[in-house]
Amino acid sequence: MIRKCQASDTRRIYFIINEAARAYDGIIPADRYHQPYMSMVELKKEMQRVTFFGWETNGEIIGVIGIEPVNDVTLIRHTYVLPGWQNQGIGSRLLSHLKTLLTTPCLLVGTWADAHWAVAFYRKHGFHLMPDKDKLLETYWDIPPRQVETSVVLGLNIRDGVKESP
Ligand SMILES: CC(C)(COP(=O)(O)OP(=O)(O)OC[C@H]1O[C@@H](n2cnc3c(N)ncnc32)[C@H](O)[C@@H]1OP(=O)(O)O)[C@@H](O)C(=O)NCCC(=O)NCCS
Numbered sequence: 001m002i003r004k005c006q007a008s009d010t011r012r013i014y015f016i017i018n019e020a021a022r023a024y025d026g027i028i029p030a031d032r033y034h035q036p037y038m039s040m041v042e043l044k045k046e047m048q049r050v051t052f053f054g055w056e057t058n059g060e061i062i063g064v065i066g067i068e069p070v071n072d073v074t075l076i077r078h079t080y081v082l083p084g085w086q087n088q089g090i091g092s093r094l095l096s097h098l099k100t101l102l103t104t105p106c107l108l109v110g111t112w113a114d115a116h117w118a119v120a121f122y123r124k125h126g127f128h129l130m131p132d133k134d135k136l137l138e139t140y141w142d143i144p145p146r147q148v149e150t151s152v153v154l155g156l157n158i159r160d161g162v163k164e165s166p
Contacts, residue, residue, distance in 0.1 A: 020080035127154035
């Protein structure tokens with residue numbers, strides 16, 4: 001039920017991201033929230049670097065996750081599940097799938113500091129808040145200073161994860 005997204009999925013990915021991003025309304029700083037949250041132009045640009053995977057139900061994608069290797073780390077980009085389908089394990093399955101594709105031991109994800117549900121989601125999956133988040137955001141992301149200020153980075157070292165396993 002997980003498949004790699006194609007260019008023909010672009011409109012559906014656009015829909016999912018912008019519907020799911022409504023969760024940010026009133027939560028993240030007002031000057032950073034707008035609808036559409038991600039424009040079509042921006043998404044098409046992202047799709048040139050980021051490989052998206054989708055969770056499909058009855059022939060329709062309802063959740064997406066993106067992966068982007070950058071130098072010595074792998075970034076998780078744009079994890080979004082349609083509002084009516086959240087909290088049913090779809091994000092977790094997408095994340096587990098992404099972990100099978102890693103070519104680096106270190107996995108990083110950036111999100112809004114105020115998006116407590118997203119922070120909880122990644123922590124549940126073994127990620128830790130990174131103390132050097134500003135440096136990481138400046139090194140691996142291309143985002144404006146205001147977004148650096150209001151974001152956090154969570155990281156998971158797969159090797160540590162293996163060490164900690166029983
Ligand atoms: C974050 C997101 C991708 C997770 O996908 P999901 O399919 O809902 O997540 P799962 O069902 O696999 O996992 C559920 C866990 O996620 C967290 N979570 C998801 N939705 C939550 C909510 N509304 N409130 C609090 N925690 C939530 C919790 O840790 C939950 O575990 P718990 O039930 O034991 O508390 C999805 O909720 C989403 O699209 N949210 C809006 C957009 C967003 O914040 N994206 C993240 C960008 S980095």
